[in-house]
Amino acid sequence: MARNTLSRSLHDVGLSAWFGGTLANAVALNRSAAQAGDTASTGAVANSGWDRWTPVNAAAIGAHLVGSVGQLSGNKSRLGAQQGVASMALAKTGLTVAALGVTAYSRILGRTVSKHSAVPAADGTTPTVGTPTEVAKAQRQLSVLQWAVPALTGALVVVSAFAGEQQRATEAHKGLVRRLTPNG
Numbered sequence: 027m028a029r030n031t032l033s034r035s036l037h038d039v040g041l042s043a044w045f046g047g048t049l050a051n052a053v054a055l056n057r058s059a060a061q062a063g064d065t066a067s068t069g070a071v072a073n074s075g076w077d078r079w080t081p082v083n084a085a086a087i088g089a090h091l092v093g094s095v096g097q098l099s100g101n102k103s104r105l106g107a108q109q110g111v112a113s114m115a116l117a118k119t120g121l122t123v124a125a126l127g128v129t130a131y132s133r134i135l136g137r138t139v140s141k142h143s144a145v146p147a148a149d150g151t152t153p154t155v156g157t158p159t160e161v162a163k164a165q166r167q168l169s170v171l172q173w174a175v176p177a178l179t180g181a182l183v184v185v186s187a188f189a190g191e192q193q194r195a196t197e198a199h200k201g202l203v204r205r206l207t208p209n210g
């Protein structure tokens with residue numbers, strides 16, 4: 027079996043940055059924006075942080091996707107031969123699509139918030155009484171979605187660890203035997 031160090035590295039580093047960055051922003055940035063000094067600056071601080079993170083996040087997601095394609099290509103013989111590998115790959119694909127969708131929708135909501143420069147807010151995802159209706163609605167959705175992206179990408183980390191375990195020689199052998207024997 028050939029080594030897939032580059033694709034595995036792109037997959038893992040990209041996923042790590044996607045997971046870690048969105049988790050850190052949910053835990054720290056959105057809440058810390060409340061320390062801006064006044065409610066109108068709170069939204070601007072949160073928007074500035076997310077705007078700085080977005081290109082890094084896009085690069086991380088791109089690296090992860092390129093690495094994922096490389097991993098699929100490098101393991102295509104195992105997909106049909108080893109029991110459990112195809113279902114694991116489908117699970118990873120489903121989680122990736124869901125994480126991409128939530129990330130993209132979150133970015134759309136973030137743009138709704140950021141197009142208003144001095145929006146009053148309690149923190150990055152919590153509106154105040156003076157927050158415009160459109161922005162308040164987006165912030166309420168973002169307060170949930172900020173946790174959905176780390177949950178989905180965290181699940182991808184777990185499934186990826188399982189995929190790595192499937193590549194152990196003993197697991198690959200068991201998976202091949204199960205595939206080849208009717209009562210495996």
